[in-house]
Structures are given as structure tokens and as C-alpha cells.
Amino acid sequence: MAFSLPQFLLGVVLAALIAYAAHRVRALSDSGAIAAGLLGTVFFGLGGLRWAALLLAFFISSSALSRLFRQRKAALDEKFSKGSERDAAQVAANGGVAGLFVLLHVFFPDALWPWWACAGALAAANADTWATELGVLSRSAPRLITSLRPVERGTSGGISPTGTWAALAGGLLVGLTAALCRPGGPGSMAEIILALLWIGLAGLFGSLVDSALGATLQAIYTCPACQKETERHPRHTCGTPTTLQRGLPWLDNDWVNTACTLAGALAGLLVLTI
Secondary structure, eight states, rough: OOHHHHHHHHHHHHHHHHHHHHHHHOOOHHHHHHHHHHHIIIIIIIHHHHHHHHHHHHHHHHHHHHHTTHHHHTTTTTTTTSSSBBBBHHHHHHHHHHHHHHHHHHHHHTOOOOHHHHHHHHEEEEEEHHHHHHTOSSOOOOEEETTTOOTTTTTTEEEHHHHHHHHHHHHHHHHHHHHHTTTTTOOHHHHHHHHHHHHHHHHHHHHHHHHHHHHHHSEEEEEETTTTTOOOOOOTTTBBOOOEESSOOTTTTHHHHHHHHHHHHHHHHHHGGG
């Protein structure tokens, strides 16, 4: 088992500092900061800087975009289940699957499959976040992924050309990090490009799975007072109790995000077959 106590203790300190800084700039809520500190300890303390680079590529870029477009997204708050500050559930949903593969790396230190699965999971989380944050910039109305009919901005399952390209870009950023930081070295230029593209596409795939679930199985509610469709429950932003319109009551956005990262991880594993 690959474990170093000094590395683990250093990881605890670094994770705590980053979580604290993110909390200060309101990228994380109180519970989110605690969860991020624990997740960061897994990456920094058990994986080391190489694995932490994957997490930082996701966390820094997605948090920066969320902060940059916070005002633009404010008008859509009534649609989304939560605000721009990630809470513990959101941290777990976006990083929990990836963290699991870091733990598996401890038990299989010479295997490459935990690396590519972790990269795919974080690429999917990054792709989904970039699609959400940059998709609002699209000039055209989003379309539901299952039927391609136009829907309101912020509707679960809605996709747009801008959002789709943003998802690919977000996945490619993590893919580039994975290709350059891979255990054993990045390899040849061809290997770098192949890993970059594959993990980028794994991220895009995870994001599309997220959209498909959002359009079909995710719990979507209606506010009787505003007559608005929303992910918020039990109350809308206006304070009115919301009622289930469609989907599975237990399948909220956090579970959908978890499924998104799991799909990305499974797609990332396929890099070993090519």
C-alpha cells in the first residue's frame, strides 16, 4: 500500500488552506468547505501533487467561471436547486467518484486504471460546470436533449451549441492535465494528444449523460404561485411549496451530477483499450 505519513500531513494542511481560501471568496459554503477539505486531503495526502493537479484543474477553473458569471446566472436562480456556493452535497457529487479512485490507487499503486477513471470523472464534472456557466452566453435558445424542442434557459436537460463546446473545452482542460501529469511521464506527443482528446470526450460524454437524466428522470418541480418549472424543493425562491411535475423524487441534481461523473469515469477507463 502506497502511503506516506509526511505526505498525508502536508496534504491535510494544503487541503485545509485551499478550502479556507475558497470559503473566503464564497466559492464554498460552510459545509462545502469542510467537505472540500476532506476531499482535498484524499487527493493531496494520498495521491500527492500529481493527483491533486487533476482536482485543482477542475476546482479552480469551475470556481472561477462560477464567480465570473455569478451575476448573469442570478436571473436563473429560481430554476436551479442551489446557488453558486457549493455545499457538502455538491462537493461530494462532483468529486466523490474521483476521490474513490484515488483511494483505490492507494491499494493498486502500480495500476493506471485509477488514474484514467479519476481523470474521466473530473473531466465530466468540469465539462458539466463549464456547460452550465457558459451556456447562458448562447445567443440561441437551448433545446431539450431528448426532443430538440426549444426550452427556457436553465431548464434541466437543455443544451446549446455554446454550452456543448464549453463542455468539451472543460473536459479537454482536465484531459490536458491528465496527459501531462500521468504516472510514469506523459509519453510521446501522440500519446499526449490521444489522452487529451479521449479524456476530453469522456468529460463531454458525462455532461451529455447529465443532460439526458435532467430531461427524463431528474425530479423537476412546479411553483403553483409563479407557474415556474424549478429544481428547488420543498420551497421555491418565492417561498411557495413546490409540487413534483416529473421525474423520480429522490433523483435530485446532486445525484444526477454523481451519475455524470460516474459516466465520465467509465468512459475514461476506455483509454486503456486504445
